Amino acid sequence: MATKSRRVLGLRHTDPGEVSLQEALEALADPVRRSIVRTLAGEADFARTCGTFDLAVSKATASHHFAVLRATGLLEQVDQGPRRLNRLRRAEFDARFPGLLALVLAEGEPAATH
Amino acid sequence: MATKSRRVLGLRHTDPGEVSLQEALEALADPVRRSIVRTLAGEADFARTCGTFDLAVSKATASHHFAVLRATGLLEQVDQGPRRLNRLRRAEFDARFPGLLALVLAEGEPAATH
DNA sequence: AGAACTGTTCGATAGCGGTCGAACAGTTGG
DNA sequence: CCAACTGTTCGACCGCTATCGAACAGTTCT
Known part of the structure; x- marks a missing residue:
């Protein structure tokens, strides 16, 4: 049986492969949640704490x-003192559900010229 | 203002572009609903009535x-006597949300050899 | 016309999930 | 050590939606 979730510094994470x-x-x-994902996509990994959204x-x-x-x-989250730094698991999630993340990220964008 | 929905033989339809x-x-x-979509994808257009799912x-x-x-x-649905024939708006929906339908259709498939 | 069939509409219900304030737990800095 | 800050947990609440049976509306066939 595959591992359903793993712990990273005490936080229950699930691998996209198991989703x-x-x-x-x-x-x-x-x-x-989509807003969080979009914001996170515009930043470097682990550059944002939960409170700054x-x-x-x-x-x-x-x-x-x-x-x-x-x-x-x-x-994916890691602790940094009292704060929690966030990272979008872009590649992993995209490997599991190709194109899905792209739709979410395109949501905020200006509509394509039609 | 864009047309939000149109009528096809008395049925309120929405264009994927407006979704x-x-x-x-x-x-x-x-x-x-995903089950309906998947079933429909495996059949010819307008080959299934609602009751046969x-x-x-x-x-x-x-x-x-x-x-x-x-x-x-x-x-998309059209009436055929007392029955209603169904068609998956595959191309239209895929144009609006590329890849999304593919994920749904892949859902039932045997997992790729890993 | 009337029976049989297909699908929709109408209330009504139940459960899930998003929401909040308050209390809590951990960490840091004075 | 204590105040301040960050994030989680705990109940509680509320609205939305999936669900159902029953009644309804159209169509077809005899």
Whole structure:
């Protein structure tokens, strides 16, 4: 049986390879989570702490969304003192669900000239 | 303003071009709807009526799911007597959300040799 | 016309998930 | 050591949606 999740410094992470399409779609069907993903894609790895995202929800809710993203293999977090640094698992997730991340990242962009 | 939906023989259809990523993900986040899409992809256009899908839900619920798929631009329906024939709007939807449909269709497939 | 069939609509219900404030836990800096 | 800060956990709440049976509307066939 494959390992379902592993721990990175005490945080429950799931490998994108173990994630079902159901889980992936559910995770990305939330606008707040997509916003986190998009923001993260525009930054260097581990350059952002959870608190620096401009989200229209409370701390508690934000924390919940980060947990979902970790559990879906979209996010990797490491501790840096009291803060938590985030990294989008771009390549890994894209390998599991080719093109899906691209759709999310294209969402904020100016519409293509038609 | 762009036309939000059009009518095809009395049925409210939405063009994939008018669909948001939010709506697309919500539509495909349901296993019953993905099942419908997958079944439809394996058949010729307009070769299946609503009643011939092997779904684990009631008639009423199935009807609801077909309506959602129409509203998301995934499905086109035409009447044939008392029956309704279905067609997956493959090319149109894929043009709007490249790769998304492919992920759904790959879902049922045997896992690639690893 | 009427029976049989297909699909939709209508309430009503149940459960899941997003949301919040408050309390908590860990870490750092004064 | 203690205040301040960051993020998680805990209940609780609420709205949305999937679900159902029953009633309805159209069509076809006898």
